[in-house]
Amino acid sequence: MRHIPWDGFQLFLTIAEARSLREAAVKLKISAATVSRRLEALEQQIGAPLFERLPGTLRLLPLGEALLPEAAAMRERADALNRLIGVRDAFDQGPVVVTTTASVALFLARHLLELHAACAPVGIELSASRQILNLARREADIALRLRRPPAEGDLRVKRVSQMTSALYAAKSYLAQERWRGGEDDVRRLAFFAVGQEPERSQRAAWLRAVMGTKRPLAQIDELHLRLEAVRQGGAAALLPCWIGESDPDLTCVGGRDAPFREDIYLIFHNDLAQNPRVRRAAAAISDLLKRRAADLAGPAGANLGRS
Structure with missing residues (x-):
């Protein structure tokens, strides 16, 4: 009986979601050549190909299609275990990672001392990116987005400002x-x-x-x-x-x-609702954005007519 390590299925999932060796390499932070070698080794272990190689893309073959939902379910359970461990994190176990858009990140940076004072002793790690980091996999603890996220996923979503x-x-x-x-x-x-x-x-x-x-x-x-x-x-x-x-x-x-006008939503996974570090950071960010709502709102056009 073949035994495939979990990291093999993680590789498979990343490639299946990216549908490209190059995009998968970016997510995994390794070279495309390394991804290709690891995929070939995985397919040799399994004894059958998982993807059809097409110009610029990959297409799941029937075996890959059958494996995908089972591998995704495995990852969901592994993510849940990691989040459960994360709930028990102490205050001194690293900063809370906040991912957001450039405009919101720049606004938070302008008020960073105020935010730091409200969060202390919890630290904040601010990441400005259009990439939607996966909250379920703890790629980030909190997300701030300018549009409401999809309904799927066990996420806590709160509109905090505009x-x-x-x-x-x-x-x-x-x-x-x-x-x-x-x-x-x-x-x-x-x-x-x-x-x-x-x-x-x-x-x-x-x-x-x-x-x-x-x-x-x-x-x-x-x-x-x-x-x-x-x-x-x-x-x-x-x-x-x-x-x-x-x-x-x-x-x-x-x-x-x-x-x-764009609404600002604060988002984190429901499993982290009892994490004291995440709760403290989320409350501090929410309070800051509410207190500064007048700044965020404008007034648009206040300078019209000025020279």
Whole structure:
């Protein structure tokens, strides 16, 4: 009887979810060549191939399809055991890992001393990433997202605040363009677009409503790069109002009457609800975002008409 170690099934699951040796290698933090060698060794142990190799992708063969739900169930139970152990973590056993978007991470960083004081003695490890880290597998303890997560999964989800964004441009650029200070004049300005990924489609739709069908000067997905490009002049861009309103060199040129609004959700796994470290960090973050709700909300367009 063949015995396949659990790490072999973990490798199989990662590859099955990625459907690509390269993407699996990124998740496993090893080379694609190593993933390929380990997959070949696993298939030799099993005695049959699990995937059909296609250009740029992998497709599960019938044996792989049969193994997938059973391997996923094994991982779910292993994750549950690890979370159960995590519930017993003491206060001094490392920081609480918080994953969030760039805009929320930047806001938390601006108030990090305030957050640290509220969390102490629990530490915070802040990770700004668009990648959805897996809470069930403790890749992160807490997630802060700008859209409600899918219903599946034993997650505790709480809406804690709202972030407002609008269109901002450098005052030097507006002077150069002789901008007259009204939203009706905004469509003749150049602008930077945001990404077209599904989670950003609402942002793209809002920009189209404000700017019309004109082509953007460039597409800049990363917030810090978009902010720097706006500061240099030459185009407007969608920015969180708490950034735009606090920068003396920027002016809001669109969104005063109908800014772009996103709810902020705090998420953690239900198994961690009794973990004192996670509860303390979640409460501190939630309290901070609620206290600073007015900053996060704008006011959008407060600088309209200023020179």
